[in-house]
Amino acid sequence: MNRTTRWGDRGSYTLESLLCLMVLLPILGLMAAWGLAGVFDSSVDNAAAAAARAASQAPDADTASQRGRAAAEAALTQDKRNCTARHISIDTSGFSRPVGEPASVTATVTCTIPLDQLAVPGLPGTKTLTASSTSALDQYADRTE
Known part of the structure; x- marks a missing residue:
């Protein structure tokens, strides 16, 4: 018999x-x-949008900055995003514009995540994610810088 x-x-x-x-x-x-x-x-992206929205509803620049940061932190925490480094920047320069002129607030959120948090354990390195969002201020509301 043949072996094959x-x-x-x-x-x-x-x-x-x-x-x-x-x-x-x-x-x-x-x-x-x-x-x-x-x-x-x-x-x-959602955290930046929440921060801009919360900041635009504040009566002054300081409160806008505080509310924006709190909203971004809450959004990232709610989504259970473990950023190894996060930076939240709220541009409140729109509050210095006179009432009646269009103005806005811009929030920028940066989150650095380790790649091993993703699906492949041991994946080296990190990834930095950045998002910005702008929200209009009420054109006729009283603004204080």
């Missing part, structure tokens, strides 16, 4: 499956990490 006929392709399916799995798992992990990075990016 006797054994045939026995066991090759297992080997092929194992090889495919070794190639596909890292690719699937990277795709999951990419998707989660998008989710984190969306959370940073």
